[in-house]
Amino acid sequence: MTDDAYLFLALSTDGWQGTPLALVGELECLDTPAVRAWFTAQNVSPASAVVRVVPPEQTGLIPKDAERLPVPLSEEELERVRRATVTDGVADIEEELLAFRDSEDNRDGLLRRALAAGVPAHRIVELSGVDPSTLSSASRG
Numbered sequence: 001m002t003d004d005a006y007l008f009l010a011l012s013t014d015g016w017q018g019t020p021l022a023l024v025g026e027l028e029c030l031d032t033p034a035v036r037a038w039f040t041a042q043n044v045s046p047a048s049a050v051v052r053v054v055p056p057e058q059t060g061l062i063p064k065d066a067e068r069l070p071v072p073l074s075e076e077e078l079e080r081v082r083r084a085t086v087t088d089g090v091a092d093i094e095e096e097l098l099a100f101r102d103s104e105d106n107r108d109g110l111l112r113r114a115l116a117a118g119v120p121a122h123r124i125v126e127l128s129g130v131d132p133s134t135l136s137s138a139s140r141g
Contacts, residue, residue: 003056004070005081007035009042010050011063018052018062023084027053029071038069055081057120082123093117097127111135 010017021027029035030046044051053071054062055078062068073081093114107130114124115135125132 004059005053005055005073005078006059006062006068006070007038008052008054008062008066008068009044010052011066018054018058019081019084020049021046021051021053022049024053024077024080027071027073027077029073035069035071042067053081053084055085057122058085093119097124107134108137 007021008018039045039051093110096110097114097119111124111128111130111134114128115121119127121132121135124130124135
């Protein structure tokens with residue numbers, strides 16, 4: 001795993017091919033000379049349907065032969081990329097986890113629902129602010 005997100009070119013429309021950059025919106029890195037040069041070298045624009053972006057924890061899923069470029073993102077940009085990569089159900093649960101930081105109402109139920117929806121444990125801890133051991137005990141309950 002790397003600390004950088006990646007831009008890459010989708011090789012096909014079959015299977016998982018990252019999140020289209022257009023879904024994420026403007027990223028500061030798009031204005032840097034290195035990223036502009038990469039787009040020029042690939043003969044594509046940031047709006048192209050083949051340009052995809054993935055957060056650091058998903059870079060291992062980029063097709064081996066895909067043209068790629070690591071890009072640094074701010075925390076806010078990284079959160080937008082992560083939110084764009086999830087399904088609606090997971091996005092809804094992640095919203096609840098973010099709201100949970102200010103409340104303890106039905107903590108264990110929410111944590112179990114997040115796990116059942118497929119939200120990775122590290123994401124639940126990050127979004128909700130719970131201790132990892134709390135997550136473990138809630139998942140057993």
